[in-house]
Amino acid sequence: MIIEFLGTGTSHGIPVVGCACPVCTSADTRNQRFRASLLVRGNTGETLIIDTGPEFRLQAIRSKLHKLDAIFLTHAHADHLHGLDDVRPLSCHTPLPVYGNKPTIDEMKARFSYVFRETQIGGGKPQLQPTIVETDGAGIESIRIGSLLITPVPVYHGRLPILGWLVEEGPARVAYLTDVSEIPHTSLQLLQNLDILVIGALRKRPHPTHFSFDQALELIQRVQPRQGLFTHLCHDFSHQEVCRYIEKQNISLQRVSPAYDGLTVQL
Numbered sequence: 001m002i003i004e005f006l007g008t009g010t011s012h013g014i015p016v017v018g019c020a021c022p023v024c025t026s027a028d029t030r031n032q033r034f035r036a037s038l039l040v041r042g043n044t045g046e047t048l049i050i051d052t053g054p055e056f057r058l059q060a061i062r063s064k065l066h067k068l069d070a071i072f073l074t075h076a077h078a079d080h081l082h083g084l085d086d087v088r089p090l091s092c093h094t095p096l097p098v099y100g101n102k103p104t105i106d107e108m109k110a111r112f113s114y115v116f117r118e119t120q121i122g123g124g125k126p127q128l129q130p131t132i133v134e135t136d137g138a139g140i141e142s143i144r145i146g147s148l149l150i151t152p153v154p155v156y157h158g159r160l161p162i163l164g165w166l167v168e169e170g171p172a173r174v175a176y177l178t179d180v181s182e183i184p185h186t187s188l189q190l191l192q193n194l195d196i197l198v199i200g201a202l203r204k205r206p207h208p209t210h211f212s213f214d215q216a217l218e219l220i221q222r223v224q225p226r227q228g229l230f231t232h233l234c235h236d237f238s239h240q241e242v243c244r245y246i247e248k249q250n251i252s253l254q255r256v257s258p259a260y261d262g263l264t265v266q267l
């Protein structure tokens, strides 16, 4: 599979509207971050996306996205959802499945209520097929999309239960966890033997609902993926400054770095 970072910024994106800080005005394109989203392309042509943030349309054009088999939502905050209407050109003929936990799907239906109404006056709407992923009781069920197997990873974003997603294709394993502040023990078990762990790491300073750099590094030390990539970054540090911060922590066992928009990794 190939993963491509469509966006790696926190909820404001970078540059932040009205901000003239050195990161927001940097000429290094790695400091220009759309809202966080990941594109996954399977070896036999499957295409799925994790989250549809406000820049989905621009991201899809930049990445030459011409088909989409499914959308996987982490949660319903605006920076992860509000580009959803722009999947219209990719869902003309068949309904597009959208997976999420119950709070996320309920919130998505409320936010985009016109999509699910029988009648609509004028204008088009995306054809969506919302699917609630159960993660309680009988255990966690995986979803198969062609050669890709996708498993929800329940985590907490402050007090909000949200989902990370584990994507597997054959032996290749990638986990995508953003907007995380706590990982239950049962979910840690899903994070073993990873090729790549993508982890939300907002900034150096602690935050009540997001991992800091140190908390993200701690998780990487704990689950030992072959590669760790930070996402959902804010404008406190430039790309280079995040690299230097990580280097100073002397994490010798893994390759860890901040992701950036457009970064593509083949597994």
Ligand SMILES: [Zn+2]
Pocket (backbone or CB within 6 Å): 010, 011, 077, 079, 080, 179, 232
């Ligand atoms: Zn977010």
Ligand SMILES: [Zn+2]
Pocket (backbone or CB within 6 Å): 015, 016, 019, 020, 021, 022, 023, 024, 025, 235
């Ligand atoms: Zn700034």
Ligand SMILES: [Zn+2]
Pocket (backbone or CB within 6 Å): 075, 077, 157, 179
């Ligand atoms: Zn959030």
